[in-house]
Amino acid sequence: MYIENWHCSNLVFKGLTKDELALLDQNKVDVHYQPDEIIFKQESPCSHVISFYEGQAMEYLEGGKNDKIILRLIKPVEFISGAGFYSDMKHHFSLKAITRASACFIDMGIIKELISKNHAFANTFLKIVHDNLIFSYQKLSSLTSKYQLGRLCEALLYLSNDFYEANPFELTISKPDLGAMSNMSKESAYRLLHELEKDGLILVNGNLITLLNSKRLEEISRNS
Amino acid sequence: MYIENWHCSNLVFKGLTKDELALLDQNKVDVHYQPDEIIFKQESPCSHVISFYEGQAMEYLEGGKNDKIILRLIKPVEFISGAGFYSDMKHHFSLKAITRASACFIDMGIIKELISKNHAFANTFLKIVHDNLIFSYQKLSSLTSKYQLGRLCEALLYLSNDFYEANPFELTISKPDLGAMSNMSKESAYRLLHELEKDGLILVNGNLITLLNSKRLEEISRNS
DNA sequence: TTAATATATTGATATATGTCAATATAATAT
DNA sequence: ATATTATATTGACATATATCAATATATTAA
Known part of the structure; x- marks a missing residue:
């Protein structure tokens, strides 16, 4: 069954031995979420990593004058680890289900054990953290040094x-949230979507x- | 001599064995810089990590409509590792000397070897990457969801x-660069510094x- | 010392973008 | 079907902030 073998689909766990997988299986906890339910909240203590294996979710930053900045959307299978695991043991962004979703919680202690014992796993873990870092720098750059239109095209x-x-794609987030991805008000998001449509670059149908x-669109995204 | 024992002052290398330190010593390269010289440039291939042990430097993002966004300033002793080391092998920010500065280059191959062989070192490395990630999220949050004045106070x-x-402190970067730290034009930086001075919150003397x-200042920084 | 250049400062103006308000449309409940 | 609510859309206006321009001050060169 899919949920029983949740780790099989997550490449993070590819290099683990039978024993290590068994250890994970014994210590995992599966949690199921309804749309819009919070999986974990920024500033809350982080004790577990997550293997997100069903549905969709969003990672977002809270605080300041904006209600939120959506960092990225999550789909199966994603390994999500808190940035505070090696220092303040807090989450530094929030995670919320978009659709019905399922996540598997694994105690960080076990993950740290695997990191120390299994070199391949340690490498995969390092790669994930580094990828998050690259993503974050890119986001930082584009959100601070591009105009709205460029940011929306990027999103x-x-x-x-x-x-x-997919190319026609069905939005599973709201248009205001499209704004939160591009750091702009919902009204600006609506307006610019309309503008892109008028210019024949996109087609919006609900x-x-x-x-x-x-x-x-790439040109606009690049040259702001 | 200080330079010979460069690794002693960097806590990253604390847990290494004599042999491992010897390995580092045999494979390190020291480079000295004049003010404003680039140490490495965003997008360039990254092959080495750096132990920065003398002078001051700045990490900054390039591209977009801004000339640069200064991420943070560097002083001895700092371990600087590229975000692209586990994927595209490119630098994702630039590093430039502010004052005369010295950095020790260590091949990433050796670092990876140490990571796999020395668990304490691996943990320290992981902590550094995680700290960078936290810093980057905080920067992302404040640069996108605070007003200029709040950002300047934060800087x-x-x-x-x-x-x-230190409290009276001698700026080693220019005031325009103070703007680049807070994502604003140099004129805005001058203006707001003056404003803070008029309000009796700071004192600027050259x-x-x-x-x-x-x-x-903290209040303003928090509440934008 | 004087000229020349870079840096600092301030003012006026333009522009990007958010906020508020009005209305329209769609979705849902009664 | 009608009322009710949420979502979408557009317009008018306010404001944060950049850009441009003018001038002042400091720094360096001749």
Whole structure:
């Protein structure tokens, strides 16, 4: 059954031995979420990593004048580890289910044990953290040094190319949340979507979005 | 001599054995820089980590409409490792000397070897990467969801509390660069410094800056 | 010392973008 | 079907902030 073998689909656990997998199995906890339910909250203590294996979720930053900044969307299978695991033992972003979703919690103690005992696993873990770091620098750069339109185009391309991996794609987040991904008000998001549509670059039909000219969208995204 | 024993002052290397330290010594390269010289550049291939042991430097992001975003300032002793080491083998930020500075280059191959062989070192390395991640999330949050004044106050507090660790402190970066730290134009930086001075919160005397009311500066920084 | 250049400072203006308000449409409940 | 609520859309306006321009001060060169 899928949930029983949750670790099989997560490449993070590929290099583990039978015993190590058994250890994980004995100590994991599965949790199921309804849409919009919070999985963990920024500032709360982090004790477990998560293997996210069903549904969709969003990672977001809270605080300041904005209600939130959406960092990225999550789909199966994703390994999510708190940034505070080696210092303050707190979460530094929040995670919330978008659709019905399931996550498997694994105690950080066990993860640290695996890191020390299994070199391949340690490497995979290091790769994930480094990838998060790269992602964060890119986000930092684009959110501070691009205009709204460029940021929105970037978000649309991210959704089509990386998250939904489809060209007409069905938005599973709201349009205001599309704004939160691009650091702008919901009104600006609506307005700019309309503008892109008027210019024939995209097609918006309710929640179905079609990118008609990805090349041009990339140009706009690049040159702000 | 200081340079010969460069690794002694960097806590990263604390847990290494004599043999491992000898390995580092045989494979390190020391490089000396003049003010404003680039140590490594964003997008360039990364092959070595750096132990920064003399002078001051700045980490900054390039690209977009801004000339740069200064992430943080570096002083001895700091271990600097590229975010691309586990994926694209590129640097994702640039590093530039502020004053005369010295850095010790160590091949990433050797670092990876130490990570696999020495568990304490692996843990220290993981802690550093995680700390960078936390720092990056905080920067992302404050640069996108605070007003200029709050961002400038944050930068001033960072300089006094974390970087210079002094209260009247002598700025070693320019005031335009103070703007680049807070994501604003140099004119805005000048203007707001003047404003803070008029309000009696700081004192600016050339490059000497005194924080007269840190409590209030923190408040402004928090509440934008 | 004087000229020349870079840095600092301030003011006026333009622009990006958010906020508020009005209305329209869609979804849901009664 | 009608009322009710949530979502979407657009317009008018306010404001944060950058840009441009003018001038002042400091620093360096001749």
